[in-house]
Amino acid sequence: MALVTVKTLLDAAEKGGYGVGAFNCNNMEIVQAIVEAAEKEKSPVIIQASQGAIKYAGLDYVVALCNAAAKNASIPIALHLDHGTDMEQVIQCITGGFTSVMYDGSAKPFEENVAMTKKVVEIARAARVSTEAELGKLGGIEDHINVSERDAMMTDPQEAKLFVEQTGVDSLAVAIGTAHGPYKLPPKLDFARLEKIRGLVSVPIVLHGSSGVPADDLRTAISLGVRKINIDTNIREAFCNTLRDEMAKQPGEIDPRKLLKPARQAMVEVIREKIQIFGSNGKA
Ligand code: G3H
Ligand code: 13P
Ligand code: ZN
Secondary structure (H helix, E strand, C coil): CCCCCCHHHHHHHHHHHCCCEECCCCCCCHHHHHHHHHHHHHEEEEEEEHHHHHHHHCCCHHHHHHHHHHHHHEEEEEEEEEEEEEEHHHHHHHCCCCEEEEEECCCCCCCHHHHHHHHHHHHHHCCCEEEEEEEECCCCCCCCCHHHHHHCCCCCCCHHHHHHHHHCCCHHHHHCCCCCCCCCCCCCHHHHHHHHHHHCCCCCCCECCCCCCCHHHHHHHHHHHEEEEEHHHHHHHHHHHHHHHHEEEEEECHHHHHHHHHHHHHHHHHCCCCCCHHHHCCCC
């Protein structure tokens, strides 16, 4: 099977009322773990690569790994650029084999974010590549941020409506209280805000910073229209913690495969659990 677009997967998720996991990859073992987990759960899946992942592994390697995965898979797989901020690189991904791109202009003023996102949507659409954009700023967990500052960072529902209408983007990442990386305390999600956004915005909603969000909160978010759920940190933890344990257990081992195999298996288990929470199991 060839790679499919994220839009194809999110349209089906919208109809079915479930969420699709978007799992970050940085190397072959992570790609294999994502695909093995999705195969075992009979679930559609999104593999995504950040700018950092592309810098580390190389764009051609990322695309080749995902094409190899899709070729033999019995489930639909999409390849998505995560947090693209560089227009040149976004275009490289569009022409280089990605089936979906995120343009992240969330740090820019509203008008500039609209203008840049619109440009990306035009180019991507011509190449049959789907799009995601972001409005609002993630990362409201820092201790020094007070309630009104935290509120100001979150996505404004009216702005979200305008943004989607003006850009024609296929999906929208929103800030409703999640943050990237490990949480010190479980995050408090602003479900009332999500509900308002959902009432005004017609495209599927994307939740970033989803590692460490309690399962029930993820289910609630999905019931309120979140369709793409981004997970990176929990995969990194499974990989690195297991690798560290294996190296301690096998101090003389010099065959990387003996150390990496359990690490890969630990990632499969974490990803399977997430897929079950998102309700995309059995939906491939
Ligand atoms: O949203 C951020 C992702 O976890 C990617 O992180 O830029 O370190 O690859 P990264
Ligand atoms: P976490 O690392 O917090 O899971 O966030 C992932 C993410 O949002 C990737 O875009
Ligand atoms: Zn993110």
